[in-house]
Amino acid sequence: MTSSSTACVVHGAGDLRIEDRVPAEPGPGEVAVAVAYGGICGSDLHYYHRGAVGDFTVREPMVLGHEVVGHVAALGPGVTGPAEGDPVAVHPATPCGECRECREGHRNVCARSRYLGSAARTPHVQGGFTRRLVVPAGQVRVLPAGLSLDRAVLAEPLSVALHAVRRAGDVRGKRVLVTGAGPIGCLVVAALRHAGAAEVVVSDLLPQPLKVAELVGATSTVPADRPDDPAWPADADVAIEASGAPAGLATCVARIRRGGTVVLLGLLPTGETGFPGNVVVTREITLTGAFRFDTEFDDALTLLAGGLPVDPVVTHRFPVAEAVAAFDVAGDRAVASKVLIDFTGE
Template identity: 35%
Template sequence: MSPATLQQQHAAVLYSPKDIRVDVRALWPPQQGQAQVAVVSTGLCGSDLHYYLHGRNGDFALQSPLVLGHEAAGIVTAVGPGVKNLFVGQRVAIEAGVMCKNCDYCLKGRYNLCKKLRFASSAKTFPHLDGTLQERMNHPAHVLHPLPQNVSFEEGALAEPLSVLVHASRRAALSAGQTVLVYGVGTIGLLACALAKSRGCSRVVAVDINQARLSFAKKHGFAEDVLCLPPCPKAKSPEEQLRRARENADRILEAFGEDSGFDVVFECTGAESCIQMAIHTAITGGRVMLIGMGTRNTSLPLSAAALREVDILGSFRYANTYPEALSLLASGKLQNIDKLVTHRFNLVDTARAFELLTRGMDERGDMVLKVVIGPEASSSRH
């Protein structure tokens, strides 16, 4: 098929920091094992924002123009040769990672650790794999998951960040009856709270430095109790930082009336002080789950963890979680999950959406949580 006979589509392409352009691109038919999806909803996340602001996310720097977006759902519009599990018109959630399926990690079911994994919207691999901020995309059929009938496209897009928490909760062995403390109540922290409650945890509380987000968490039932910590001035030394963390941890335990600590602590900020506090606020024999990414090198109170057998666990993306995440979204157990989407934009207004996400507050003074972009989304508040 010659380029002259191809259909065209629009894509929001990042060229450099704060330089997003809506380009017209050729729309190729899906190849062997692929399906073509009309993207209906894409949620913006923290890594997208890092690329937009800095042209990089941690060590992964933009090397060529890149389509961002990886929290998405849409409708199958075409299937390539060999695809038997999908049909045209099917509603699907898009799992952004494409694993090799042959390495030891993939064969053991830990494909999130696959060294050859390519992730849509990430600059880790080159050539980059474009993300979902485009009208249509071709994607391997084996990582497209049917949406339950009662799950909307916006909720289907939330299956990606929810998968992060499903994976983390498995590693933390989260179970009914446990007490849970969450640091940070952005979208990931709120989903951590919602997931813990759906699992029957006996108490779910949250800490942040943003009172508006904490009020939102409590008002909509994500957390039973919340605590706002005032931002601290920068410590003069690592020792001073560790001392402050211990003092703040004691303050947190006293405020919540949990002198012994919490069974599971989800650290969703990536801030060094919160990681330190998380260790001190875990119960003896408890678990700290590191989800937030932000501090590359951290001073840790390791003796406080080792002497009390507090397990410090890392968590990277997810593997084999989409079916459970979509089942949870369909179950109704995630109370007020629809409240997470606060703002919507058309694809052509992607740059405006990122600027709003950067500010964190709209022109009415309302908090920005999850911003969703679609080809024909209304530019409005939820």
């Protein structure tokens, strides 16, 4: 056991500190993971920049991060596997297992779920950007043979993308519009192509995200602020809104065919969002939400081990000692997609 555990801790808006914490020991049914890499998510950036995600405000120091991988460091009492030293990924959610949603197979929307690095409840759920993380054994997944840790770290955001694509239904042979080419949007592109989508058009305001989208399988891209660009599809079968911007939702509704499906994936600003509801009615457009994921986490690991082309999504890596710089770069969409924090040099 190490004498201290370096962690990335947010104390409020703009206040991110690198702190040494007493390393936790696994209790009954728990596993300690020596974290190797963590991916910075949009929610981490919101906690850093605004001290909140939606209505969830940081009220106490909180370790950030929920996209983490590493090696098993220790097993708690009663845990028989995985073995110490095994490379693993950590599923960040702990649903209650008892509510109606859990019983009916919708554990991703469990109201009592605990999610790593979340201020949704107090005390907050401490996150995974720490050198030593303790979680229930059921959240730990041994990596498939041949899957490297720095590739496996994409399992969590890829799971989000896979769930969104599944919410869209069968996309084989279809034309799909994706609004927003951030890390999640680009992983949605890869998931769509794997699922058999024939055409994937991606929009974004910035050229760098669109380049990443092309590298992971977009058949065409279009600047979001050029409504007359001929690359826009006029009759997409499916649209997935991954930007979290009201304009992105309006674009999806406007460019979907009659009877098509729009999946809302990006979290929109709090409060009411206006959109052309009459178009939804008269064209019988299906609107559906996609929130987090459940069993898709295991599917994501399998796809990553099988070579799903997503490596261009990772654009930067920083040692944990430079975590503040990592967050600053991750917040600059003009240059960065997924930014990793590296704990291996500690």
